[in-house]
Amino acid sequence: MSRKQAAKPRVGVFGIGLAAYWPQFPGLKERLEGYQRHVEERISGFGAEVVSVGLVDTAQAAREAGLSLARADADLLVCYVGTYATSSQVLPIVQKAGVPVLVLNLQPVAALDYENTGTGEWLANCSTCCVPEISNAFTRARIGFHVVSGILHGDEEAWGEIAQWCRAAGVARAVRAARIGFLGHTYPGMLDMYSDFTAVHAQLGAHVEVLEMDDLARPVAAATAAEIAAKLEETRQVFQLADNVTPDDLDWAARVAVGLDRLAADFDLDGLTYYYRGLDGNEFERLGAGLILGNSLLTARGIPASGEGDLKTCLAMLMMDRFGAGGSYTEFYAMDFREGFVLMGHDGPGHIAISDRKPTLRRLGLYHGKRGFGVSVEFNVKAGPITILGVTQTAEGRLQMIAAEGESLPGPILKIGNTNSRLRFRLPPARFVNRWCEQGPTHHCALGVGHRLAEFHKLSELLRLPLVTVAGEPGAG
Secondary structure (H helix, E strand, C coil): CCCCCCCCCCEEEECCCCHHHHEEEEEEEHHHHHHHHHHHHHHHHCCCEEEEEEEEEEEEEEEHHHHHHHHHCCCCEEEEEECCCHHHCHHHHHHCCCCEEEEEECCCCCCCCCCCCCCHHCCCCHHHCCCCHHHHHHHHHHCEEEEEEEECCCHHHHHHHHHHHHHHHHHHHHCCCCCCEEEECCCCCCCCCCCHHHHHHHHHHEEEECHHHHHHHHHHHHHCCHHHHHHHEEEEEEEEEEECCHHHHHHHHHHHHHHHHHHHCCCCHHHHHHECCCCCCCHHHHHHHCCCHHHHHHHHHCCCCCCEEECHHHHHHHHHHHHCCCEEEEEEEEEECCCCCCEEEECCCHHHHEEEECCCEEECCCCCCCCCEEEEECCECCCCCEEEEEEEEEECCCCEEEEEEEEEEEECCCCCEEEEEEEEEECCCHHHHHHCCCCCCCEEEEEEEEECCCHHHHHHHHCCCCEEEECCCCCCC
């Protein structure tokens, strides 16, 4: 199976200017159109599909441009401010398109030559003139917007911000188009994880595909000897096998992994959340106990798999993955008050692509709190900056993101066949856990590499999904 990637974002671009200027200052319009082409080329270079309606210079043209961009199904609008334009030329475009807008206030020069600059040259560099006016119109119309100010050429801070917006637009598009399989049921009694499928459809646009264990049993039974052998070879290349892993355990896990590949392909899944108890060693209990290897491999290939039927954390893992940050299924394990970190991990699959060492497959005689036995994955996230992201649901039924940045530390971890990592946040362990719990999280979250708060703030705007950050302001990305 090929790796699932972030969707290519569709970015609608329009420039603005004032038609009254063109006969007064010959060549000004053409110059501004050249600047806009540069903007569009840079945005395209960030992996976006650019839909441009050109330079809009009248209120009448704005309405037509808005209709065109609405038909384009854009994820993000970019308003390039070339020179002064009235806000009446801007508001109709954004109202019609109905998506968040990024206002680019990018001045062509670092400073004017004050002694030798006439009105025409000033107008070619006065992008900042109407940005407050546009901001007022958007605010009064209750339209979400952000302004990026800087220099048109060579300003890596400004262009880095724009690149983040484009990446976030791709992740937003991936979330809206996602198909998440729900296999089995939620772990009984975990009230934090019970999810309203309709809320996911309504608030994110993602699709929840309800699956039966029979949907997995069929492709597992149909797995061929050649497919199982190939999966065993892949497993030996990816994992280190603990001494207690038996051939029977490994063969069964490989067979189930082949079935999971087929299940994901048959239902065109972008993610999977699962749990099933079974009874007395029956077929479904064996299937449920054999999922960890295959779901770890799926997660590493961009199809995040969350255990215990935690749909909301599967969505968080998907967001992490599409930013290229990984996204491992994680919960709070313990607090270390001597060294000042929180031990976090989980049984079941992890995002093995973000470890700095070969993960271990270890045989467990029992899965704590679950039926069955078999192989499980043991690894830790590589040392360096990390971000955790949770998706929860408020008392009002609104989905909400919770995130924090920290650092993964080197050092010993538990050898219990679980993923677990030593994570230090910007608050001491007890204060951090208190602050995190104040937000009403689920007890799981997605763990990814890199400081990602700046990107998740942008995704929050694009998905219109509230984000609460714990112990720190947005990072630099």
